[in-house]
Amino acid sequence: MYIYPKKYDCIVIGGGHAGCEAALICARLKLNTLLITISVDTIGAMSCNPAIGGLAKGHLVKEVDIFGGEMARNIDETGLQFKILNKSKGPAVWSSRAQADMPAYRLRMKHTLEHQDYLDVKQANVEEIVIEDGKIKGVITHIGNEFLCDALIIATGTFLKGKIFIGLNEFHAGRAWEPPADKLSESLAKAGLVIGRLKTGTTPRLDGRTIDFDALEPQMGDDEPIPFSFKTKNFNPPNYPCYLTYTNTKTHEVIRENLDKSPLYSGMIHGIGTRYCPSIEDKVVKFPDRERHQIFLEPQDANSNEIYADGLNTSLDYEVQVKYLRTIKGLEKVEIIRPGYAIEYDFVNPIQLKHTLETKKIRGLFLAGQINGTSGYEEAAAQGMVAGINAAMYLLEKPPFILARDEAYTGVMIDDLVTKGVKEPYRIFTSRAEYRLLLREDNTHLRLAEKSYEYGLIDKVHYEEIQEHIKKVNEAINILKTTYAMPSIDFNKRLESINTKPIKTKVSLSKILARPEINYSLLQTIVPDLPLLNKIQMQQTEIEIKYEGYINLQKQQIEKFKKLESIVIPEDFDYDKVAGLSAEIRTRLKEIMPKTLGQAMRIPGMTPVAIQIISIFIHKKHVQSKPA
Template sequence: MFPEYDIIVVGAGHAGCEAAAAAAKMGSKVLLATMNMNTIAQMSCNPAMGGVAKGQIVREIDALGGMSGIITDQTMIQFRMLNKSKGPAMWSPRAQSDRMRFAEAWRLSLEQTENVDFWQEMITGIEVKGGKAVGVRTSLGITIRGKAVILTNGTFLNGIIHIGEKQMGGGRSAEKAAKGITEQLVELGFEAGRMKTGTPPRVDGRSLDYSKMEEQFGDENPSKFSFTETQSLAQQRSCYITYTNPEVHEILKTGFEKSPMFQGRIQGLGPRYCPSIEDKINRFADRTRHQIFVEPEGWNTVEVYVNGFSSSLPENVQYEALRKIEGFENAKMFRPGYAIEYDFFPPTQLNLTLETKLVQNLYFAGQINGTTGYEEAACQGLMAAINAHNKINEKAPFILKRSEAYIGVLIDDLVNKGTDEPYRMFTSRAEHRILLRQDNADIRLTKLGYELGLADESRMQAVDKKIAETAEIIAYLNNKPIEPGEINSKLEELGSAPIAEKQRAGQLIKRPNVEIEEIAKAVPAVGEYLSKFKQESVEQAGIQVKYETYIEKEHAMAAKMSELENYNIKGKINYRDIPALSKEAKEKLLKVEPETIGQASRISGVSPADISVLMVYLGK
């Protein structure tokens, strides 16, 4: 009935979709197995892509030749570049997506991808022969052969949904849990654990009073995720912000005695940085309000996602509390929020290729590895597929370094540090974040994607042109003299000291508050020259000129950290006395008491930025 496939991908969430698309593009014959063809690429949580550090990951996926950026551009309803008031290392693209169109676009894209077949059924086991994965077994007892298997099961492995005192098996609302795989993997010697995540109620947007909320607009000139010629948004939908209040909190507290979290019915650890509303009230008892983001789920639907109100309290408590939020007085609920517990496998059981150490040709990607977030899952799916394809074709592994990509940071963290709570990417986890900006992901990675057979010729040509244009603009800026009379009024307007004699444009751009765009506006000759180039080349040149010194320092710090990998931490240190350390790092360092910088760097929750702080504290 079935041919033998090169790669079988189990699960069609964000990790599974990227895995199937990438492996097929590289030439593998792929089977994508899912329990429900109608929920391919479902946005199980908020209808958005990107955000702080996550946006960088989506751009890296796109630069390598993945699909998440293209699909997001095709289906977004709002775009914002976060952290624009900070340096470019912190700029993070985020898009509000049309949930239904996003899933539809992914499915149609996969259906049009040569080499991808589909099978709708629960996969209950892996076929293993001689310590190697050779296929999968289905709930109907069918065996499907494959040279490699990628598990991207999301929250479905023995998933249990909690709403108050009610429990039901499920991997997502109204969808059954996956059985069999965990038990088999444990028999094979794998260590399994439990994690939890949650989701807020969805409400009817027609029942909300938006006049009582703060409107959150998209960017005036919206950018996009993909480096290809996808369309920018011509119109956008607004999101809104409102707040909880003491009355909301008191109502929620009445449900705590029936809370699965507080009563111990939930054993798995939830995401530290995306707590439920009951967890926020409990942990931050001194706060009288918490922010609620009111996010439309699409262009035409009236369904609204209540971001910030994730809950597993009884549905009547959720409903009563919700209606005490300003603007929600007449809210109609489509469905309550819930918590979900599921199995994961500590990622220290993986190689850096995401292949398991115990079973050859078996790869894990996404939440099965203890991560949270669409973006984190998608990049793992992409990397697992690349390495599975390379392995069965006897090609070298593809491993990104921490200095090359956020994707490299994520996988290195997972494999070398492990995680005991859902792992989420932050810019603070990357010690080379000035090098790993969202604007230069194509310069860093597209050549690698092209060599893999993922990024096509047109992408490579576009990157080559961008690199050449950037170099030409930098040379011009570093040689272009500007007279005081041309620029002083603009400098004063920007709060920067006027110049007494002519200076080169590059030197002026290095000043705080002075950007390449301001020079172009003030000096017609510069503006005319820059108008010949693509905007992204101009932006790239401006960043490279302004941050040249910082980039050099970052390279030096990377070399220094490498030298100190085995530096001993002598004596007992009270990490609470080091104010620049993150709260989480202080907790973990005090608990573990590492003996070396190298050991400290591998503790889950201690970021590379924390290690830099520690190195300075130790006088190194």
């Protein structure tokens, strides 16, 4: 065996969205890093939909951005269309989404990795991980080379024992026609990790020349696009259209008649699929009364005709795919370039991980992305970021980097993963975040700059820029709350001029801004000496004032949450010595080893009685250890 002479601090296996972020962050923290991938040609590849962001996912992208990741910058540079979703609702749930130029995205990411100091990139198929004394030592590739490291991050996506299904055909592959990583999965099992199996699917890619776009509704991006990265200035992206079409009863008929040719309905697939991305056959079966389902036709690439049919994820037989596609308006003469398929793959149930994404069993081994049972590029990238930072902290012997549920969507996701485990591919939703009103996309970098700076993940210039922004918003809020308007004839005339009711008593400006019909710039027209703010600062000022009651309510809830989170369960806490716990709960607790009483409470199946009992024993221990 050839042992490679250069010893790395950290090795990352996989060049997808998790692997790229993990490797970049480690290298940016000046640790000697190696990224190993099965194919350097697919670094940063988007295996499924050609979009970044969306509800809650947009939050994750911005969190990756503030902690030194690349995803936001990468999409800002290579996006084809940018849009804020939920614009008709309140700003708490606005979310950014961009259509991506897939090859451009991939190549820019590869270029970034190749130009990153402290980072090497190598093409190889890792087959074995090497462990010594419960610590990670290195990896062995398919041609018998050993690379040594002190920390290892595995981010292999759907490649572990990947198996693809198209109709009743099946073959081994990690993504489309790329080779899977079969032996690595066995090596992980040998190391003591429990492996499970999941399933996901993707949609057919169509030849744009054979689509009648004129018959369809175009969907444009925003006229004034907003970038993902707080670092992106002078943003001027293209605005390519997507197109909306619908399935119809005929489509559904074709699908229904051919369910026997579906690997899902014929029982060939054993992995558990996600309800969040149902296949078109699932939708037709589960909602038989629906007469149509939406399909978005999305560009994949500025330089090719390939079109992604969003909403048609399927594993039906090729023949059936051709048949039902051609029943759809605009697709009557469509040609398929690549068929849709289902993929089944191994994953590691994330209850075997700590909040740092390090495995509980093996020191220095971190897992990130789809291997942890998640789905989505953004979910993967956020985990890659956390695994990368924590591998670095581990190597530098510094305190771990943990985001709490009240700090970031990434924190919500990782706490869900390690506390509740995964039964079906996990996707982030805004509803998973308890404190949605505070964890907004617009204030992501404001909320997290302090922490990022503390861990050395943003530079001083950007940090100070953000602090300046925060100061301006706070000043404006303060002025609005402490400046009072008198019910003078003059002022009431001014109020009427902006179509709002006059005041009868002395009223603070914040009370006037809180009126639904008033915004900051309107108020500024009648109170000209209000501080000058940019668009985002105005918006944040408005949110803080208009939603004050609800925001305070959430802040109170956070206080309660923090109280329980502050009660630490000692790492050596022996659940076998705690009387009165049911066998099932005891097993769960020992498996998950919650760090705090708050986390213990979130374990599925936990009862209030069990929590009471645990809290008694924690307190008792605490009381005893105090000197008398």
